[in-house]
Amino acid sequence: MRCVSYTRTVSCMENGEISKDIIGQQNxxxxxxxxxxxxxxxxxxxxxxxxxxxxxxxxQMKMDAIAREFDCVVLDSMFRCGRNSNVAAEMFRSMFVPASVYFAVVEDDFCSCDVSEEETYKYLDEKAAAYRNKFTTDQVRKYNESKIYPKYGFKYKEGKMELEIDPEAAKHVRRIFELICEGHSCNETAKIMTADGIECSGNYVNKLWGRPIKDENAPWKMAQVKRIIYNRQYIGEWERTIDGKKKMFSCPVLIDKETFEKAHSKLSVRKYSDHVRGKTPLNPFSNRIFDKDSGIALKLYPHQRLKIRIFRLSYPKPKEIVYERGHIPFDEVYEKVHKIIENEKRQAERIVGMIGSFDWEYEKEIRILKIKAEAKLIFQKMLLIESRNLPLYNSMIAGKISEDEYAMQREVNIEEFEECDEKLQDYLEQIKEIEKCFSKDNLWIKTFSEMIVPEEITRKHVKAWIERIECVRYEEVEVQFKYQDWKERLPQKWFEGDFEDGTKE
Known part of the structure; x- marks a missing residue:
């Protein structure tokens, strides 16, 4: 095997001093x-x-790989490969793996020639994710360690990430807690603060920080009062995000804990009984059920004579719509939808049972091989385009073509190469989609194999699972589930056959 090595002074994952013989250590x-x-x-x-x-x-190593001047590159660490491991992982994924050019990483005792493509992609994803997580954490930490937020009732000590009480705003915060403890609502408190001529918290903070003010006479809002009442910073608990984790820091206490908790108890949300007299049961299919022929939404109405709830078109309905039945009972729709949901669950469980089987793996491999064959042709075209550059450069050096002609042709080559690279990336995305489709990560499989069909279907369940319910002439019910495109990517012959309740796909 023709091997080369790549070493680098700077790592994308380390901070501080770099050893003088770092290249020697890697070598x-x-x-x-x-x-x-x-x-x-x-x-x-x-x-x-x-x-x-x-x-x-x-x-240079990347260009030589495209020209197939070596079979494998050996690295000491993925974190010392180019600018960062995220970029390096993408290069290996999009160029090396499709072209069967291998890479080995000493630090992890990993070589792509020893494992499957799936394992190689998993390794690259982990290394790229490790860098991204560190990068994000570093950025968030730097941001949060230096970011100063306006805090009504407090102000920062000069040049320090330390808070002290702002006397002017603090007295208004205490007044708000007093009003809430006296039994006023947030809305009532906001109106009282406005009536007393107290500047709203938004305007006060904007003035303090030199920001423009849209309305000098802006009233207090219920949301402003509510944010103050539930802000634990007033009892000395200051939450900041350091190294990607939320941590508590102390700050001056503006409100004692007893007053804080009393205000919360006063604002406890009332719990209404589900058996309030005259309350109509909710319609879980609201805005989801339609007449199939016209596409018009069906509405739920009480049928005075039959004493039941029914779905029908609202009047006046289109004259051309004349069905044998004038409506469909709510209970009939409910039972049919419940049965269809159970059937979808059984189908998903059947498909889950096929994962890893010969038919499953064969179908996945056939689709991937077809895409790989197309990707290989594109990659060969990229190699051909790249092979034109050196002769073109030599022609310019030899004086056979001018620098302008060289630049023009070079630009043409670059555009062709980029077009091919874009197609190659598209093929790689298609392969990823196929791999996801033929796995438990398939959104249809994941959603409907893991769902628990309840005895009572609620609005929450309908929103989670159903896109649309269509009623056929008030006689039949059809359900369009979510993620059907993921279901349709699987061979439809797998869904043929009878189910326990006698229904058919």
């Missing part, structure tokens, strides 16, 4: 790894500058 570990594998090392690529954006050798 030694790579040599030991290659010797253990019985390989021979050819060319070495190394980015030695202490620059996080340095990638001269990395790009």
């Amino acid at each position: 030694q570990r790579i040599q030991d790894y290659i010797k253990k594998r019985g390989w021979t090392l050819g060319k070495k690529y190394s980015d030695r500058k202490k620059d996080v954006y340095e990638e001269t050798a990395y790009l």
Whole structure:
């Protein structure tokens, strides 16, 4: 196997001092790894500058891989591969793996030639995710450690991430808690504060921070009062996000805990009984049920003579709609929808039982191989385009073409290469979609195999599972479930046959 190595001074995952012999350390570990594998090392690529954006050798290695000048590149760590492991993982995923160019990572004792494509992609995803998580955490930490937010009732000590009480605003915060404890609602409290001529918290903060004010006479709002009442910072609990985790810091106490809890108890939400006299049972199918022929929404009405609830078109209905039945009972719709949901659940469970079977794997592999064949043709075209660049450059050096002609043709090559790369990325996305489709991550399989069909269907269940219910001439009911496109990607012959309740797909 024709092996090369890539080393780098800067890691995307470390901070602080970099060892002077860091390249030597990487080379030694790579040599030991290659010797253990019985390989021979050819060319070495190394980015030695202490620059996080340095990638001269990395790009050269990438171009040589496209030209198939080696079979495998050996790295000491994925975190020392190019600018960051996220970019490197994408390169290996989109270029190396489809072209059967291998990579080995000493730190993890991982080599793509030893494992399946699925395992290789999983490894790359984990390394890319590790970098992204660290990057996000670092950014959030830096942001939160330095970000200063307006806090009504407090102000920051000069040059410090430390709070002290703002006397002017603090007295208004205490007044709000007093009013709530006296039994006023948030809305009533807001009106009292406005009537007393107290500047609303929004305007006060904006003035304090030099921000523009839209309305000098803006009234207090219920939401402003509510935010103050439920803000635990007033009892000395200051929540900040450090290293991606929420942590509590102390700050001056503005409201004692007893008053804080008393205000909350006064605002406890009333719990209404489900058996309030005259209350009509909810319609779980509201805005989801339609007449199939016309597409018009059906409404739920009480039938005075039959003493039942029915679905029908609201009057006046279109004259051309004349059905044998004038309505369909709510209970009939409910029973049919319940039965159809149970049937969808059984279908999903049947499909889950097929995962990993010969038919399952065969169907998935056939679809992937078809996409790979198309991707391979595109990759070969990319190699051909890349092979034009060196002769073109030599022609310019030899004076056979001008620099302008070289630049023009070079631009044409780049555009063709980018078009091919875009197609290649599309094929790779298609493969990912197929792999997701033929797994438990298929959204239809995941949703309907894991769902628990309740005895009573509620609005919550309908929103979660159903896109649309169609009534056929007030006689039949059809249900369009969510994620049907994911179901339709599977072979439809798998859904043929009878189910326990006698229904058929």
